[in-house]
Amino acid sequence: MTIEPAYPNKNMYKDPKFWDDEWVNSREDNITRVQLKNQHSSRNLISRLFFYIEMMYRFFSNLWDAKDKKYDYILVSTPPIFIVFSAFIAKFLFMKKTKIILEVRDLWPDSLIGVKIFDYPIIIRFFRYLEKKMYQNADYIIINSIGFREHIERKLKYPKKIIYIPNGPRAHEIVKEKEHQEEFRVVYTGNIGLAQDVEHIKSIAKLLHENNITFHVIGYGVKAKEFQNYIEKNDLHYVHFQPPATRKESLKxxxxxxxxxxxxxxxxxxxxxxxxxxxxxxxxxTPIIAGVKGTAAKIISANQTGFAFNQSDVHAMVEKIIELKQNPQIIEEMGQNCIKTVEKEFLWEKNIHKLLQIIT
Known part of the structure; x- marks a missing residue:
């Protein structure tokens, strides 16, 4: 059960190329797509609250309609936490023997505060209370970042098993050998939004252009258009901006x-x-040059898959890129470390067994 896809925008999914997973397409009859009238993209507090409340109500309604199926488990993801509470209410009322597997993909409401969507202390305190209850009432908790563990453990009354299942590729997606490229190229893929400082991405683009280094960007998000306009206004012809692409296209x-x-x-x-x-x-x-700290920086540094910098230190990042351009052997060594790290820690076929051990 899920809402209609709308990230980064609903119109994107009118293009059939984004429905390219034949395994999923062949099982469309098993997918319930919940229709919502309110828009989640609004930054108005009242509009967003109505969106969350409608979401909880409609998910609960679908669970009510399926109450005779007697599910053994409900696996529910957060954020937002309102979907989770539709499952908890259903369990309390008519699915008492059903166990809840909570998958935490983001720390909510902390992520709302981090992107400065709104700052209403009373509401934030209420959301934190709901967050604590969510962790305490789940039967199992799955996290996709090891950095979430300590935060969640602080909110539990009693110790509870927390299972780390990171996002990861399928085995057939792993690149063993890269094709030789005459041109030196740097890439950025993903969100250019509230969790990323667009000014720093602009600075990276400008500095790479000034050093005649090709920079490919597949970007989306609320700041993507601003970034695209910046490239065009400043005639950064070494920077190539592309709209959202499929996973296969992005990996290519x-x-x-x-x-x-x-x-x-x-x-x-x-x-x-x-x-x-x-x-x-x-x-x-592809080794990483990252303006990150904490969990991501530790993984990059510990596995020697790239270099992590202070988020604002864009000049140091570009200097490292220029240095590495002259040292392809170091890039090759870090690339080998990338593959070893993925196969050791992030391979989906290996990590999915942690979930299977719960439900079988």
Missing amino acids: LIKSCQLGIAFLNDEEVFSTVLPGKIIDYMTCK
Whole structure:
């Protein structure tokens, strides 16, 4: 059960190329797409609250309609937490023997504060109370970043098993050998939004252009248009901006580049996050130059898959890129480390067994 896809925008999914997973398409009858009238993209507090409340109500209604099926488990993801509470209410009322597997993909409401969507202390306190109850009442908790563990454990009354299942590639997606490229290329893929400082991404683009280094960007998000306009206004012809692409297309572009860029804002909540693009870069044997701290920085440094910098230190990042351009052997060594790290820690076929051990 899920809402209609709307990220980064609903119109994108009118293009059939984004429905390219035949395994999923062949099971469309098993997918319930919940229709919502309110818009989640509004930054108005009241509009967003109505969106969340409607979401909880409609998910609960679908669970009510399916109450006779007697599910053994409900696996529910957050954020937002309102979907989770539709499952808890259903369990309390008519699914008492059903166990709740809570998958935490982001720390909420901390992520709302981090991107400065709104700052209403009374509401934030209420959301924190709901967050604590969510962790305490789940039967199992799955996290996709090891950095979430300590935060969640602080909110539990009693110790509870927390299972780490990171985002990761399928085995067939891992790049063993990269094709030789005459042109030195750097890539950024993913969100250019509230969790990334667009000014720093602009600075990276300008500095790479000034050093005649090709920079490919597949971007989306609320700041993507601003970034695109900046490129055009400043005639940064070494920077190539592309609209959202499929996963296959994105991985193909990453594979053709020597280095990948990653950014997160310098907010404490983001120190717990492991951006999916970092794993995608490693999957494509593409070392990372990242303006990140905390969990992501530790993984990059510990596995020698790239270099992590202070988020604002864009000049140091570009200097490192220029240095590495002259040292392809170092890039090759880090690329090998990327593949070793993915196969050891992030391979989906290995990590999915942690979930199977719960439900079988």
